[in-house]
Amino acid sequence: MIIQKANGRTLTTEPKQGIEFKMIAKTMFGLEEILADELRQCGAKDVEPITRAVSFVGDMRVLYRANYTCRTALAILKPFAEFEANDEQELYDNVSKIKWEKIIDVDGTFMIDSTTSGEIFTHSYYAALKTKDAIVDRMRRLFNHRPNIDTENADFKLNLHIADNKVTLLLNSSGESLHKRGYRQAVGVAPINEVLAAGMIKLSGWKCDCNFYDPMCGSGTLLIEAAMMANNIPAQYYRRENFAFKRWSDFNIAEWKDVKETEDRKIGSGDFEYEIWGNDIDMGVLQQAEQNLQYAKLHKDVMLYHGSFEEQEPPEGKTIIVTNPPYGERIKVEDLNQLYTKLGDTFKNLYGDRCEVWLITSDFEAMKHIGLHPSRKIQLFNGSLDCRLLKFELYSGSKKDKFADK
Numbered sequence: 001m002i003i004q005k006a007n008g009r010t011l012t013t014e015p016k017q018g019i020e021f022k023m024i025a026k027t028m029f030g031l032e033e034i035l036a037d038e039l040r041q042c043g044a045k046d047v048e049p050i051t052r053a054v055s056f057v058g059d060m061r062v063l064y065r066a067n068y069t070c071r072t073a074l075a076i077l078k079p080f081a082e083f084e085a086n087d088e089q090e091l092y093d094n095v096s097k098i099k100w101e102k103i104i105d106v107d108g109t110f111m112i113d114s115t116t117s118g119e120i121f122t123h124s125y126y127a128a129l130k131t132k133d134a135i136v137d138r139m140r141r142l143f144n145h146r147p148n149i150d151t152e153n154a155d156f157k158l159n160l161h162i163a164d165n166k167v168t169l170l171l172n173s174s175g176e177s178l179h180k181r182g183y184r185q186a187v188g189v190a191p192i193n194e195v196l197a198a199g200m201i202k203l204s205g206w207k208c209d210c211n212f213y214d215p216m217c218g219s220g221t222l223l224i225e226a227a228m229m230a231n232n233i234p235a236q237y238y239r240r241e242n243f244a245f246k247r248w249s250d251f252n253i254a255e256w257k258d259v260k261e262t263e264d265r266k267i268g269s270g271d272f273e274y275e276i277w278g279n280d281i282d283m284g285v286l287q288q289a290e291q292n293l294q295y296a297k298l299h300k301d302v303m304l305y306h307g308s309f310e311e312q313e314p315p316e317g318k319t320i321i322v323t324n325p326p327y328g329e330r331i332k333v334e335d336l337n338q339l340y341t342k343l344g345d346t347f348k349n350l351y352g353d354r355c356e357v358w359l360i361t362s363d364f365e366a367m368k369h370i371g372l373h374p375s376r377k378i379q380l381f382n383g384s385l386d387c388r389l390l391k392f393e394l395y396s397g398s399k400k401d402k403f404a405d406k
């Protein structure tokens with residue numbers, strides 16, 4: 001068994017520093033390859049993208065680095081038990097055999113995130129419930145007392161993964177989801193998830209080697225993620241919650257400090273010399289963007305403009321535009337179609353061939369009103385919304401004119 005409790009805390013005893021073990025990094029659909037690259041940069045080996053996750057091998061230093069620096073990871077998980085279960089009773093019996101008293105503090109709290117696939121366990125909620133019952137019953141038998149469930153801020157986060165009859169239990173080393181960067185002071189109407197925002201920027205291929213512009217920036221998520229990349233600021237630099245791995249018995253504070261200090265020393269070390277601009281029609285959300293930027297001390301790195309996107313030219317020189325226009329519920333269909341028509345016109349008339357546009361939307365009908373053919377379409381999900389990240393390469397005049405003399 002790799003886990004035990006000491007001094008009333010939830011702790012693990014293995015793997016020790018330097019020993020390599022398998023991990024799973026969770027991400028969003030469509031960002032697996034991006035996360036795989038980030039993990040390789042952390043020193044991970046045997047990196048394999050799977051759906052909404054990446055499996056890899058590394059030691060505790062890799063685990064610390066992955067948690068601290070990966071912009072497209074939601075959580076880093078460490079598998080610790082694997083067995084087969086062909087029905088609910090077998091799941092209960094096998095979970096009961098695990099020495100949970102060495103894992104979970106009887107006075108502490110825990111929670112279980114579960115995913116199931118296959119025909120045996122069709123409801124992930126019931127599988128989690130059965131697992132919870134087995135843990136709690138064992139603890140009650142031993143102590144006449146049980147740990148409580150806390151779905152918000154548990155001391156101990158467990159992941160239950162079932163594919164057909166294969167059950168895997170994993171420890172969540174991150175704790176609070178890694179999309180919660182900590183820089184949000186104010187939230188706009190429809191802020192984009194930070195992991196999705198970072199993933200969109202990385203998918204656009206922006207390497208901090210030209211300007212960056214979001215003409216509908218809202219509370220500034222894409223701008224802040226871009227400015228963090230431009231300044232080499234680690235993804236979790238502003239994190240407020242503790243990482244769960246800090247409660248593990250093999251938590252090596254010296255190693256962790258070394259990882260953090262090494263990454264923090266890189267801040268500002270790049271030679272980013274371009275512009276990062278944002279624009280929005282709504283003064284209220286722009287003020288929220290300003291507040292968020294101030295908190296992150298990035299307000300001097302990003303220029304904010306107020307107005308409709310068709311009034312604001314992008315910065316001079318080569319510019320990548322990554323944006324998240326309105327879609328979904330709040331705007332009437334005809335207004336949305338008009339907005340997308342205006343967007344297409346603005347791309348053609350104002351942005352010119354020095355700009356490349358990447359736009360995410362779930363509104364496939366409104367999308368047609370842009371009137372330009374995307375050169376790439378990448379499927380992503382914004383929450384449960386099936387989206388496309390569209391790339392538009394722009395040419396002054398028509399594409400035909402551009403290549404007329406070739």
Ligand SMILES: C[S@@+](CC[C@H](N)C(=O)[O-])C[C@H]1O[C@@H](n2cnc3c(N)ncnc32)[C@H](O)[C@@H]1O
Pocket residue numbers: 188189190191192215216217218219220221222279280281282285307308309310324325326327
């Ligand atoms: C989905 S939100 C963007 C959210 C943003 N990515 C964030 O993380 O907060 C879309 C934004 O487009 C802005 N918007 C709508 N019409 C606009 C227009 N004509 N010009 C500029 N901004 C506009 C809205 O005010 C809103 O803030």
